[in-house]
Amino acid sequence: MTDERDERPLLAGVCGDPIAQSKSPRLFRHWFETYGLAGHYVPLKVAAPDFPDAIRGLQKAGFRGVNCTIPHKISALEIADEVSDSARAIGAANTLTFRRDGSFFADNTDAFGFIENLRIGAAGWDPPSAPAVMLGAGGAARAGIFALLEAGVPAVRVLNRTREKAQKLRDHFGERVEAISWNERNDALAGSGVIVNSTSLGMLGNPPLELVLADASKDAVVTDMVYNPLETPLLAAAKARGMIAVDGLGMLLHQARPGFRTWFEIDPDVTAGLRAACLEGVR
Numbered sequence: 001m002t003d004e005r006d007e008r009p010l011l012a013g014v015c016g017d018p019i020a021q022s023k024s025p026r027l028f029r030h031w032f033e034t035y036g037l038a039g040h041y042v043p044l045k046v047a048a049p050d051f052p053d054a055i056r057g058l059q060k061a062g063f064r065g066v067n068c069t070i071p072h073k074i075s076a077l078e079i080a081d082e083v084s085d086s087a088r089a090i091g092a093a094n095t096l097t098f099r100r101d102g103s104f105f106a107d108n109t110d111a112f113g114f115i116e117n118l119r120i121g122a123a124g125w126d127p128p129s130a131p132a133v134m135l136g137a138g139g140a141a142r143a144g145i146f147a148l149l150e151a152g153v154p155a156v157r158v159l160n161r162t163r164e165k166a167q168k169l170r171d172h173f174g175e176r177v178e179a180i181s182w183n184e185r186n187d188a189l190a191g192s193g194v195i196v197n198s199t200s201l202g203m204l205g206n207p208p209l210e211l212v213l214a215d216a217s218k219d220a221v222v223t224d225m226v227y228n229p230l231e232t233p234l235l236a237a238a239k240a241r242g243m244i245a246v247d248g249l250g251m252l253l254h255q256a257r258p259g260f261r262t263w264f265e266i267d268p269d270v271t272a273g274l275r276a277a278c279l280e281g282v283r
């Protein structure tokens with residue numbers, strides 16, 4: 001079936017406030033060029049109260065969909081007519097598809113991006129073989145915990161500075177999630193198969209995550225959702241100990257794939273060229 005929007009250039013974008021820092025326009029531009037598509041992916045600064053009107057306007061203007069970032073990840077869920085299982089479980093959406101029938105479909109692709117990056121970066125990782133450790137209990141942690149549970153880890157130990165938030169995740173995701181005090185984080189690494197930093201510690205301008213890896217198995221995989229710098233102090237420490245270290249840039253790149261696939265009917269590749277295109281400004 002063709003409709004009016006098939007006659008126009010391919011249109012999509014990312015809504016957020018602020019938005020200038022988003023790497024998504026660069027990422028989509030690279031894919032449009034790679035696949036020879038006439039498309040535009042626009043950074044859209046949208047204030048929180050304007051979100052519903054902006055979404056309806058973009059739909060009328062022929063957009064195929066938008067990515068949503070802070071502060072719109074919950075509003076994106078609320079405006080949707082249909083919500084994916086992952087978005088429902090995580091409680092937030094980052095990808096809105098504008099369907100031909102006028103309805104909105106909300107998905108959360110952070111979990112997909114996280115696990116895809118981890119599986120590719122740590123090919124020998126066997127999720128059911130050992131518990132995971134999640135440092136942090138914010139939005140990114142929710143996506144990571146969902147993905148780890150889906151992948152089959154027997155348990156996720158969640159440690160957060162504000163313990164109540166870790167406890168809330170335990171209540172939300174159930175008994176395979178354990179809330180542990182932040183000051184027990186070094187001991188909590190023993191016997192784990194994967195260690196994830198989902199706090200903002202280690203990010204450029206923030207203090208490093210203080211974590212002693214001595215009790216962690218050398219076979220455990222360490223991954224950081226922070227990608228600026230690409231090699232965080234945590235990843236450097238893991239490498240120095242001979243552990244597999246997976247940086248956070250791949251999560252960002254892979255999470256964009258489902259939107260591109262749904263909107264433009266091509267499953268795009270995450271390549272060295274794409275990484276290079278997105279690394280500008282990253283240390």
Ligand code: NAP
Pocket residue numbers: 110113135136137138139140141160161162165198199200201203225226227248249251252253255
């Ligand atoms: P968020 O919801 O604001 O959560 C921030 C987390 O960091 C909370 O757990 C917070 O603990 C913790 N934290 C902040 N300062 C801390 C400190 N001084 N000591 C200990 N813990 C501290 O943010 P988010 O959306 O989850 O994002 C978290 C990080 O993941 C950011 O760096 C973000 O850039 C990154 N991220 C990367 C990707 C990717 O594609 N690679 C995707 C999403 C997010 P409290 O609860 O105690 O405040």
